[in-house]
Amino acid sequence: MTTPAPRRPRQDAVDNRAGILSAATTAIAHDPQASIDTIARSAGLSRRALYGHFADRNALVTEIIDAGAERFNRIALSVTDPDAQLALARLTSLLWQEAAHVQVAASIALDDAHLASTGKALAPLRAAVAAILQRGQDDNTLRTDVDVATLARLVEEAARAAITRVDAALPEARSLAVRTTLSMAGLSWRETVALLEQHPEILGDPAADAAPATDVER
Amino acid sequence: MTTPAPRRPRQDAVDNRAGILSAATTAIAHDPQASIDTIARSAGLSRRALYGHFADRNALVTEIIDAGAERFNRIALSVTDPDAQLALARLTSLLWQEAAHVQVAASIALDDAHLASTGKALAPLRAAVAAILQRGQDDNTLRTDVDVATLARLVEEAARAAITRVDAALPEARSLAVRTTLSMAGLSWRETVALLEQHPEILGDPAADAAPATDVER
DNA sequence: AATAACTTGCACAGTACTGTGCAAGTTATT
DNA sequence: AATAACTTGCACAGTACTGTGCAAGTTATT
Structure with missing residues (x-):
């Protein structure tokens, strides 16, 4: 046969x-x-x-984690701004768009049962964040009163808080997530607002082309 | 009988x-x-x-929540600095001391089952925080790009992150919690460091009375 | 020393699940 | 039209709890 x-x-x-x-x-x-x-x-x-x-609950959860993590990691690789402040802002803004998936990660990442697998899956994203923060500390554009590892955790938590604890339907939700992350990275709120005014494309505002001083490479 | x-x-x-x-x-x-x-x-x-x-699990949990909340609320009432930045710094520092209880509140507050009762118990603390933030916005010493209600949530999350996600045994843990909260409230990290240098008593450092300019950077 | 208060261990009923087997149906593909 | 693929509903075993009753033992207080 x-x-x-x-x-x-x-x-x-x-x-x-x-x-x-x-x-x-x-x-x-x-x-x-x-x-x-x-x-x-x-x-x-x-x-x-x-x-x-x-096969079982775990197989399902693992597949969700992996799928979400792959999107995040891809986004992390796409952010190449040499300026650490800009890089962090852009990364947060892009991740926010994936809000639905980010929320899953946020929920599961806090769940002890899957802490290990989530951590492994998100390793590239976390490495990218750490690299950005390190760069910012090296050229003094981000806070240097906290070591990179701790700062990475705090920034991640700030982003998580802004994404999960604020109504994503609000028009300013995305901007808020970005400003929150930069605040945690050491900028004053006025610096953050100024930065975003100079780079309106970070928030993906389609009507932002006519803005005064937009000169970022694409 | x-x-x-x-x-x-x-x-x-x-x-x-x-x-x-x-x-x-x-x-x-x-x-x-x-x-x-x-x-x-x-x-x-x-x-x-x-x-x-x-009587049951709920009676136990409720008693823990109420006991913890009472401590927090008492602390909130004890903070009377007219300066909003100072008030927020001192409040965070004092709450940090109650780390064990804060962690319970942090855990339970995220637990949907007890969200309502926790919220009611912590109402006085939250009102005190909102009052401080409002004061800071009125006299322009705290960020004004976010409404008070949202800012209160973000500040609370920042404090929670600093308290629960950083090893409380580290010597700088308390200072970190305070700096994190102030960052979220809009200050740059340098402003925060300067504020704490000017008011060493906030961190409760017994040997900080004469300290002129302790370097925070490492 | 007497005794009420307290703790233990066990059995039991109940809840809310996860994961599997199987027969009987339904549906996409050949 | 034939059939393999898929879904359903049911029964069942198993896990990990919560909460109660009760008899037998231990301990603080009188």
Whole structure:
């Protein structure tokens, strides 16, 4: 006998799998301990069907973490401003756009059960942040009263607070996240406001082209 | 028949009750979902005995929240500096001393199950913080690019981050908590360092009376 | 010394899950 | 139209708890 026809997965199954991941992302962002039943039902499936797509809860959570982490790490690599203040501002602004996924990371990252795997997945992002902060300390554009490792943690927490504890629907939410992060990095609020006025493209304002002194490479 | 002799509780029972509260404070700070068994055993008692002192898990948690909140609220009332920057610095410094209790509050406050009761208990503290921030915005000594309510949340999160995410055993932990809070309130890190140099008593350093210009950088 | 107060250990009922097996259905693909 | 792939619903075993009752033991207080 030959190999049994290797048919590829049915389209509805592919969609359902994606639906589960999406539902789980939302549900877990809301409550890291959301039950399998809650997730399955909010994806329009039975609990039993979910186990046809994921071996167990951990497999599902791991896949969400990895997917989210990959987006973050990709963003981190895309930020290349030599100026540390600008780099930190741009990174925060870009990450904010991924708010839904960031919230998952924020929730799971605080969950002891997955601390280790989350940490590994986010390593590139954290390395990028540490590099930016180190650069800023070296040329004295960011605070030097805290060592880089501690500063990285504080900046991460500040960003997390701004993203998870402020209504993302507010028009100034994104700007607030950026200003919060820069505050934690040592700038006064006036410096931060001035910086963002000089670089309106950081906040992705489409009507910001006509701004006075915009001269940043693309 | 007369009333059955109203004897007061035995000393060992009083001690055990206090021991449970103390063990629960520590355990819950570490993990808000710590089980009754874990708490009872770490207090050196059986799970069954704990139920002799508290009706259920909620009664225990409520008592911890209320006790912690009372300490915080008392501290908040004791801070009377007219200068908003100083007031915020002193408040943070004093609260930091209650680290163990702060950590419980930090953990429980993030726990949806007790969000409401924690909020009610901490209302006086939050009102005091809001008053300080409002004062600082009125006389332009704190940032005015964020409304008071949002700023209060961000400052609270910054303090929480500095207290829970940094090793409290480090000698500079307390100073760090204060600097973090002031950063979030809009000051640059240099302004913060200067403020603390001018008011060494805020950090409660006993040998800081004569200190002219202690270098904070390392 | 007497005794009320307290603690322990065990059994038990209840809750809220996770993960698996299986038969009976439904649906996409060939 | 045939069929492999998928989903459902149900039953079941297992885990990790919470909270209660009760008998037997221990300890502080009178």
